[in-house]
Amino acid sequence: MGQKRKAQALEISGETPRKKVKAYGVQKNENKALKLNVTNKKLSKKSAKKKTGTKGSTAKKTNWTNKTRVLVFSSRGITYQGRHLMKDISRLMPQSKSETKLERKEKLFTINELCEMKNCTKCVFFESRKKLDLYLWIANTPNGPSAKFLVENVHTMHELKMTGNCLRGSRPLLSFDKQFDKEVHWKLLKEMFIQIFSTPHNHPKSQPFLDRVAQFSIANGKIWYRNYEIVDESGELVEIGPRLVLKPICIFSGSFCGETLYKNPDYITPNALRSMLKRRKKIRYLDKVCAKQSRVARHEDVTYPTSALDDVFDTEFK
Numbered sequence: 001m002g003q004k005r006k007a008q009a010l011e012i013s014g015e016t017p018r019k020k021v022k023a024y025g026v027q028k029n030e031n032k033a034l035k036l037n038v039t040n041k042k043l044s045k046k047s048a049k050k051k052t053g054t055k056g057s058t059a060k061k062t063n064w065t066n067k068t069r070v071l072v073f074s075s076r077g078i079t080y081q082g083r084h085l086m087k088d089i090s091r092l093m094p095q096s097k098s099e100t101k102l103e104r105k106e107k108l109f110t111i112n113e114l115c116e117m118k119n120c121t122k123c124v125f126f127e128s129r130k131k132l133d134l135y136l137w138i139a140n141t142p143n144g145p146s147a148k149f150l151v152e153n154v155h156t157m158h159e160l161k162m163t164g165n166c167l168r169g170s171r172p173l174l175s176f177d178k179q180f181d182k183e184v185h186w187k188l189l190k191e192m193f194i195q196i197f198s199t200p201h202n203h204p205k206s207q208p209f210l211d212r213v214a215q216f217s218i219a220n221g222k223i224w225y226r227n228y229e230i231v232d233e234s235g236e237l238v239e240i241g242p243r244l245v246l247k248p249i250c251i252f253s254g255s256f257c258g259e260t261l262y263k264n265p266d267y268i269t270p271n272a273l274r275s276m277l278k279r280r281k282k283i284r285y286l287d288k289v290c291a292k293q294s295r296v297a298r299h300e301d302v303t304y305p306t307s308a309l310d311d312v313f314d315t316e317f318k
Contacts (some may be wrong), residue, residue: 039214059161066200071115071141073099074126082134084156086126088242092214092227093197094169094205096124108137108256115141123255126151133270136246138192144254145261147189149223149246149307157241163236164229166212171199173210173230177217185251186218202304213237221266222247 022314072090074082078101090096097118102111102125115123125137139146174197180190197214199206213228223246228237251262 009054054292058202064200064202064204066193068095069118069120069121070096070124070199071099071118071120071195072096072124074101075128076101076104076124077131078128079134080129081154081156082126082128082151084158085094085151085154085244087243088157089124091168092172093199095200099286111139112142117194124196124258135249138196139255140195141255144168145188145192145251146255146258147192147251148249150249150267152222152245152247153243153287155241160239160241160243162239162241164231164240166229166240169199169203169205170209170211170213172185172197172212172227174198175213175215179218180216184249186263189223189248190216212222212240221264 048239051106064282070093072086072093074086078086090098097120099118102114105285108125108127111125115121121141123141125139127135127137129135134151136151137145137146138149142270174194176190176193180186193216211230213230215228217224217226225242225246226245227240227242229240230236231238247267248262248264249266250260252258253261258298270276
């Protein structure tokens, strides 16, 4: 502003201040050029930092090669206990994804489309029937195989209240019984459990620690699942939960469809078991009725002959 006033005073006095005005304009343009150079340098530095950051992130992403994702959800009508069990299992797997409940009218084959939309290659599906029975499906989508289990003896983390605790997203050690290596269907189930319950290496949501053990053991033709925390380096274990028992029913070649590769010959449906119990109660009732009728038949009222002299010694007047 001072230079402008000087120029105006020179014009009033009659002098020609053209050179000075030009010099002022040149200085102004030079200042603008300096500011542009500084901003360009700052932008170049930021872009260089971004480039180095992208290189580092790409290096981290390349280490995460096993990008398996597991879709964990249930059908409509599941009980509160099955819902809490589903949440416990999804918390233990950092690679899991959730989905809304599947309607009862929908066919199981539509789960493959849901997995494709969620970009998942594995699926853990809890199916509820009559609000009494809980079934578990594990599948490799969309090509298979898939297996169906009956879930028994369910105990969630909230019910057990164990002292064990582990980091959320930590990598588990999968422990399997020796019987998994004896028969073909056990070997197939073992490989499916490894692919579903193992945490991928360098997963973004996982922790680089091994502080828990997931145990799968076989007893009486059933799979017993337990989850433990590794307390010390000595190998001491403390149970965390949840607990459940899986009774295998069928193994299919496809995902929720296909040929039956294995069928459990010792499996009895829960409806058949309930009908057998009702028949036993019915048989007990029929036995009671028959015993009562036979007792009545055995103890009949026996009548003896009477004589006219029986009332001789009665002194009461009638």
